[in-house]
Amino acid sequence: MSIADPIERALSRSGHRLTAPRRAVLDTMRDLGNHFTAEDVQHASPAVGRATVFRTMKLLRDLDIICQVVLDDGAVVYQLNEEDDSQHHHHVVCSECGKVAEFASDGLERVLDDVARATGFEIDAHRLEFYGRCAACHAR
Amino acid sequence: MSIADPIERALSRSGHRLTAPRRAVLDTMRDLGNHFTAEDVQHASPAVGRATVFRTMKLLRDLDIICQVVLDDGAVVYQLNEEDDSQHHHHVVCSECGKVAEFASDGLERVLDDVARATGFEIDAHRLEFYGRCAACHAR
DNA sequence: GTACATGCAAAACTTTTGCAGTATG
DNA sequence: CATACTGCAAAAGTTTTGCATGTAC
Numbered sequence: 001m002s003i004a005d006p007i008e009r010a011l012s013r014s015g016h017r018l019t020a021p022r023r024a025v026l027d028t029m030r031d032l033g034n035h036f037t038a039e040d041v042q043h044a045s046p047a048v049g050r051a052t053v054f055r056t057m058k059l060l061r062d063l064d065i066i067c068q069v070v071l072d073d074g075a076v077v078y079q080l081n082e083e084d085d086s087q088h089h090h091h092v093v094c095s096e097c098g099k100v101a102e103f104a105s106d107g108l109e110r111v112l113d114d115v116a117r118a119t120g121f122e123i124d125a126h127r128l129e130f131y132g133r134c135a136a137c138h139a140r
Numbered sequence: 141m142s143i144a145d146p147i148e149r150a151l152s153r154s155g156h157r158l159t160a161p162r163r164a165v166l167d168t169m170r171d172l173g174n175h176f177t178a179e180d181v182q183h184a185s186p187a188v189g190r191a192t193v194f195r196t197m198k199l200l201r202d203l204d205i206i207c208q209v210v211l212d213d214g215a216v217v218y219q220l221n222e223e224d225d226s227q228h229h230h231h232v233v234c235s236e237c238g239k240v241a242e243f244a245s246d247g248l249e250r251v252l253d254d255v256a257r258a259t260g261f262e263i264d265a266h267r268l269e270f271y272g273r274c275a276a277c278h279a280r
Numbered sequence: 281g282t283a284c285a286t287g288c289a290a291a292a293c294t295t296t297t298g299c300a301g302t303a304t305g
Numbered sequence: 306c307a308t309a310c311t312g313c314a315a316a317a318g319t320t321t322t323g324c325a326t327g328t329a330c
Contacts, residue, residue: 052287070214103258107247110250114246119232128251128266129268132261138261284330286327293319295319296317303309304308
């Protein structure tokens, strides 16, 4: 039987078992919608053991199903990657409602080259986050 | 009497006291050279109480004397800002030796505009980190 | 049926707080 | 000499681990 949900399929295909607690954690993350911490997930799924929440989140992180978002204040939270977008991308975080949008970086190449030249570093990865106010919060 | 060290002067001028533990923490940070965590500092200055290390680091962060660096794996560490460079800047982290170089972002404006247009966000802050290998490690 | 996954509880960490004593400005 | 700061120890919070039990495949 083939699995309908793409995330559950990815889990299964990578050799991991599709268990009730894992489904519960995934559903919770979808319900939370925005970014969340392990504590958020645990709180919204009290039936799942604390350790399992951490173990599941670590697994999902390794599989690139969730990704880290670094907030303005340095706190690190997580977010489900958008469908088929386990690609490299960045985040814009709304400081009012917490909404996060993703975007792909194109123009960053130039900055990267400049920095490589100026510092002598060979750069192979980066992290970029923007902070501001989303259209809705901005309008108010 | 005027204070020779620019950081100590900044501390004093902002209405804080120049105490032995604070000097010890600052000296330790300079010794560590690179980025460090609260634990690194505490470990290198056993004479200073644990709580004081945390309180001092919080203070230095508020005064923009140290800044956060987010590592590749999401861990957040700290680093002394370079002299007179409490300005906005970014970091390139060597994944081999841990060395961190700072740089100012110029070309980021274009990326920022693109993202603002594409997402509808009004962007007022950002965070950018590059990861790679420094010239020395790269040469080896 | 077997290996993987879970839940629980304890352990290991990290960071914060209350308070009595100390020392800076 | 007032009050900002410190150290200690306890508390609060977070993440990990060991182990017996359960369950997906």
